[in-house]
Amino acid sequence: MNYGDIEKQTFKTYLTFSTVLLIFLLAFFSVSSSVYRVNNIIYEEKEELNYSSIDKLKGTSIWLIDDTYFDSFYQENPTVEKISIKKELPTTLVVNIEISEKIAYIEDLRRSPSNRYILYKNLFTSEVNKNERLMFVTIGNGPLNKGFKEEIVTFVMTLKKYSVNTSNIELVYDGEVLKLTHFDTAINLGRPSDLARKAAVVGYYLAEGVCDGEIRIVYSENEAELTAITNCN
Numbered sequence: 001m002n003y004g005d006i007e008k009q010t011f012k013t014y015l016t017f018s019t020v021l022l023i024f025l026l027a028f029f030s031v032s033s034s035v036y037r038v039n040n041i042i043y044e045e046k047e048e049l050n051y052s053s054i055d056k057l058k059g060t061s062i063w064l065i066d067d068t069y070f071d072s073f074y075q076e077n078p079t080v081e082k083i084s085i086k087k088e089l090p091t092t093l094v095v096n097i098e099i100s101e102k103i104a105y106i107e108d109l110r111r112s113p114s115n116r117y118i119l120y121k122n123l124f125t126s127e128v129n130k131n132e133r134l135m136f137v138t139i140g141n142g143p144l145n146k147g148f149k150e151e152i153v154t155f156v157m158t159l160k161k162y163s164v165n166t167s168n169i170e171l172v173y174d175g176e177v178l179k180l181t182h183f184d185t186a187i188n189l190g191r192p193s194d195l196a197r198k199a200a201v202v203g204y205y206l207a208e209g210v211c212d213g214e215i216r217i218v219y220s221e222n223e224a225e226l227t228a229i230t231n232c233n
Helices: 003-035 067-076 148-159 195-208
Strands: 040-042 080-088 092-099 102-108 115-120 125-127 135-139 170-173 178-182 185-190 213-219 226-232
Touching: 067 080, 102 148, 115 148, 148 195, 178 195, 185 195, 195 213, 195 226
Parallel strands: 040 092, 102 135, 135 170, 185 213
Antiparallel strands: 080 092, 102 115, 115 125, 170 178, 178 185, 213 226
16 A cells, blocks of 8 residues: 555545544534533522522523623622532532622721721622621721722731631721721731731731730831831730
8 A cells, every 4th residue: 555545544534533523523412402401500599699690591501601601690799709610410500609708897987978888808899887797997088099908808818817806906097007906906007008918917916915005017127027116015
């Protein structure tokens, strides 16, 4: 068999394989189009959420459903942080919904009447008039830096690594510096920036309970490290 015959034989084999594969795929998707469609959706109901966009997935091919199918649900439910799905073939879709954590209760005194809202971990805010045992933040003056809310989130998430009940913490921003009080401890955090690192220092002092008095957090000369200047009773 010469080289040309080998090429012809290889091409015929390829065509045969491709034809069989195509027939198989067409048959598979033909059956799947009627059998593998969502008719049962399982999720844990929460009163504050709107599930209409999820319920509309019934009748959709279970093979096609991915994260993009939940864009409307995220828009309708801004407190949702993450959705994960599990497909139980042929027709059941299990949806796990994670609500974003509530981080702080904020009162903005720069307007009258004051604006009161809850800040969520995903940076969504919801206006409320009652604190739900969250860290209390008061904004007395401004303007605020663009990343102020992100800094508050990172501050709280870092503090949660320590044995500290954040609901006992109050933060006050006067337009220049951020000051913290926790029972008999007062801490000057300086500008509301780099709060994740500052929270590590705060977490140590509050968790250990080693200072009833005043603490000021400052940077080292090269700003590579943070130092706590204490005036403890």
